[in-house]
Amino acid sequence: MGIIIPILLIIITSIFIWKASDGFDKASSYLGRNLSDGVKGATINAISSSMPELLTTIFFLIFLKDAEGFSGGIGTVAGSAVFNAMIIPAFSIMVVYFYKISKTISISKKVIYRDSITLLIAQITIILIIYFEILNWLGGTILVSLYILYVFYMFVNMNKKEPAFYEFEKNPNFKNRFYSLLKLDFYGAVIGDKKLIKSNSIILLLVSLFFIGMSCLLLVKACELIGEEKYSFLGIHNLNGLNLPISIISVIIAAAATSVPDTIISIKDAKKGNYNDAISNAIGSNIFDICIALGLPILLYSLIYGPIVMSPEVFTFSISILIVLFILTIITFMVFVIGESMGVLKASILCSMYLFFIIYVVINFVT
Numbered sequence: 633m634g635i636i637i638p639i640l641l642i643i644i645t646s647i648f649i650w651k652a653s654d655g656f657d658k659a660s661s662y663l664g665r666n667l668s669d670g671v672k673g674a675t676i677n678a679i680s681s682s683m684p685e686l687l688t689t690i691f692f693l694i695f696l697k698d699a700e701g702f703s704g705g706i707g708t709v710a711g712s713a714v715f716n717a718m719i720i721p722a723f724s725i726m727v728v729y730f731y732k733i734s735k736t737i738s739i740s741k742k743v744i745y746r747d748s749i750t751l752l753i754a755q756i757t758i759i760l761i762i763y764f765e766i767l768n769w770l771g772g773t774i775l776v777s778l779y780i781l782y783v784f785y786m787f788v789n790m791n792k793k794e795p796a797f798y799e800f801e802k803n804p805n806f807k808n809r810f811y812s813l814l815k816l817d818f819y820g821a822v823i824g825d826k827k828l829i830k831s832n833s834i835i836l837l838l839v840s841l842f843f844i845g846m847s848c849l850l851l852v853k854a855c856e857l858i859g860e861e862k863y864s865f866l867g868i869h870n871l872n873g874l875n876l877p878i879s880i881i882s883v884i885i886a887a888a889a890t891s892v893p894d895t896i897i898s899i900k901d902a903k904k905g906n907y908n909d910a911i912s913n914a915i916g917s918n919i920f921d922i923c924i925a926l927g928l929p930i931l932l933y934s935l936i937y938g939p940i941v942m943s944p945e946v947f948t949f950s951i952s953i954l955i956v957l958f959i960l961t962i963i964t965f966m967v968f969v970i971g972e973s974m975g976v977l978k979a980s981i982l983c984s985m986y987l988f989f990i991i992y993v994v995i996n997f998v999t
Contacts, residue, residue: 641854646889648816648847649684653893655818656683656840659833682917683841684890685712686925687848692882693929693940695852702767702929703946704855704882709925710953711887711993712894713918717964718986720895720914722979724902729976736973737907747915748965750782754922755958762950767930767940775927782919818843851889855881880997883953884990911968918961949997956992960985 660679689705728734757778761771812820822836858881894917901910933940942950963985967978 635858638854638857641850641857642885642889645847645851645854646892649844649851649889650892650896651816652818652840652843652847653684654840654896655822655836656844657893657897658819658828659837659840662828662833663830663837679920682894682920682925683844684848684851684893685709685917685921686928687845688851688882688886688890689925690929690932691849691852692878693933695849702933702940702942703949704852704878704886705926705929706950706953707878707880707882708886708890709921710957711883711989712891713921713957714960714986714989715887715891716894716914716917716921717961718982718989720891720898721911721968721974722982722986723895724898724907724910725974725976725979727899728902729979731903733903733905736975737902737910738973739911739968740908741969743908743912744915744965744968746786747912747919748961748968751915751919751922751961752958752965754778754919755954755961758922758926759951759954759958762942762947762954765939765942767942768934768938769931772927772929772931772934775923776931779919779923779927782923848890851886855886858885880993883993952996953993956989960989 685708688708692704692708693702725737728737754775757775761767761774766774809821809824812818812824818840819836822839823832826832855878894914898910898913901907901913930940964982967981968974971978
């Protein structure tokens, strides 16, 4: 009974993250409407859907203020990365198949090579930073700079595209802004029945970001409560938690919760036939997660509190989980590039790999 309250908190925060990220996605999609296929998915979509991972990692590190908090961030990013690389493409394929849109999806090999190679470089970089104990402003700067170079490369090589007309669909169920807010329809609450323009899309972006941030803060607290043997919450005392390290809770629960926006955005792109964006969003999100969702908190924390010092247990967990992530990324890359298309068989392989990852974490780190 002791874990019911934090589980309910996780469900509620996941819903808020999903709804707020939907508003964030609409605003960012408008602002990035003239980006070419593949670039939009790897940048605008990836950043908008990865804000929960960034904020969750910041809260884990700043809120807990120690290396264990950083391991919670690594767990969230690593678990989310595996979820993104395997579950999101698999779900995208299955949705396309079961909606009878197509039996397979085809992806640009250029997009896969570009994003996968960058992702592998980012993973090697974070492994080396942890191994050589460069968890300070230098390590954070290296990761953030790597992402800046990645984005710069894409924009320099982006195909020119004519200015796009943003299709505006009036919400037929819109009544008023207050009613929309009660339904967690942040788009309706901010935009109403008006047309998206630059100014109100920026307001929608900021409002959605605020609610994502508050939801991620509660998510971190819920994960902390689950990991404690006994806790007190809102005046209720002596409830039993699971007595698990925050890193284990984050790699399974927080990772899945923060990956909800990535999943929804990719599925929407897949249903529209934007397969490059659907897959590049998943891979691009992983690059953002490692370079920014880990790099930026490392940079900020070290500037405020000094370098992060990891205990042997946290060091072992971090290195182990990142090496497993690196190996799974290579296998996923091979699944993507072998053959001309991706169907239900490849989707099943990807789902099986995710299941293997969860079993590996439970067997090796849950005592």
